[in-house]
Amino acid sequence: MSNETENSRHIAAIDLGSNSFHMVVAKIVNNDLQLISKHKQRVHLASGLDDDRILSDEAIQRGLDCLAMFAERIQDFKEEDVRIAATHTLRQAINRNQFLSRAHQVIPYPIEVIPGVEEARLIYLGVAHTQPQAESMLVVDIGGGSTEIIIGQGFEPQLVNSLQMGCVSYTERFFNKGKLTEKNFYKASLAAEQKLENLSAQYKKRGWEKAFGSSGTAKAIREAIVGLGHDDGIITQDRLDSLIQACLKANNLNELDVKNLSDDRKPVFVAGLAIMHAVFKSLKIKEMHFSDGALREGLLYEVEDTFKYDDIRIRTTENLANKHYVDLAHAHNVKALASEFFVQSASQLNLPKRTTDELFSLLKWAALLHEVGLSMSLQGYHKHSAYILRYTNMPGFNSEQQLVISTLARFHRKALKLGEMNEFTIYKKKHIIQLIRILRLAVVLNGQRNDSPLPSVSIDISKDDEWSILCEDKDWLIDNKLLEADLNNEKGYWESAGWTLNIAHQPKPNTTEE
The missing domain is CATH 3.30.420.150 (Exopolyphosphatase. Domain 2)
Known part of the structure; x- marks a missing residue:
């Protein structure tokens, strides 16, 4: 990296295939992608997968040894300049998290297990x-x-x-x-x-x-x-x-x-x-x-925004929403309020800088798609939504991103049975919980589904498990008993999870109570 000029940038993509691991390194100079080197190592990962879909210790070690070699080549690369994708064998392996957690100790970049x-x-x-x-x-x-x-x-x-x-x-x-x-x-x-x-x-x-x-x-x-x-x-x-x-x-x-x-x-x-x-x-x-050109080159071109022709994920979410007859007006209202809450509280959420933007995007996509399960049934629709978002084909999303969206949909309403949450490898559970809280509040505050605008509301996080909804209008719930009842129910759900939700009046700046 010492020879890198001021107007160039190095990026890398790694393909964790079933037979071989591949790495390609390139340099971006004046918006042009120039391949610098390619590396290939046979690891025979698939041959270590048994009939019970357990990846053997020997296969895991072969993969880790290869990643250690790759890590030497890209040790100075920024995280946003490296993309690693795992394919079929790690999709199939039920103990893939064992491999992924150990791999992170060897090569400190996120590894995405991508759908077929x-x-x-x-x-x-x-x-x-x-x-x-x-x-x-x-x-x-x-x-x-x-x-x-x-x-x-x-x-x-x-x-x-x-x-x-x-x-x-x-x-x-x-x-x-x-x-x-x-x-x-x-x-x-x-x-x-x-x-x-x-x-x-x-x-x-x-x-x-x-x-x-x-x-x-x-x-x-x-x-x-x-x-x-x-x-x-x-x-x-x-x-x-x-x-x-x-x-x-x-x-x-x-x-x-x-x-x-x-x-x-x-x-x-x-x-x-x-x-x-x-x-x-x-x-x-x-x-x-x-x-x-193949998977690793596709990854490489997506590392750099210059080479993205558009965001496939936007089309994916729009198509999925239309397919399941989502009430888009309501979904956009939920998305807008969730976005507002995220921006308001970003400094209090303690999210890692490297994933803040990505988590924000996943929150917005979840807000748009949280009601896809209504196309199946009203009863337990949040669970139907979670299933659809977990197992449907979603081009542009890796498996973990899809799991995050599914998780947000699963816990956007009703009981917070957090013991049912899946484990994550790229993101941390505590950060996903922050997004769940934001989405739940955006959903409950838009529960009336009418055109009447909400009063000016904000959220405040006094400590991790204690949140407050603040409103400038001290009488805002007097004329909306249904919303008040919904918020009281929500407070109960929070309490059952060991959290606290307060609803308080926040006077406008430069005003005093009468």
């Missing part, structure tokens, strides 16, 4: 930024545990899917102990076709101008095709068939005699090839080019 559709969106973004623009693109990324398939135009993904099939998981499932036969190869390919069965028609109907393959499997297939004498490296069905026949000459995965295929890729190559064969067959792909 978010992984797909970022992969597409990485390809789109590193390829000449086409009318429309198909992108296929076969990873260790999942396969992402995306159609988009320009920088906008339009059809996005993430399927649970990858070169590591399919190796373990179909090529036990490395045994390779024509039968188990086509059995693996057929299983992949079945995964694609319900979406292939939609992709073929939409169509694309150019197809790209990204990440390790596509790269290995491209290199093997070059080894077969096709110097352009373009992947076609005929060339795949030739490559399959070359592979089937071996009886074991480690005995593959394929030019340009590295020894460490051999154990998972055939499974990836079977999946690619199925993708070509199902989608009727004529030819595919390899793209160097």
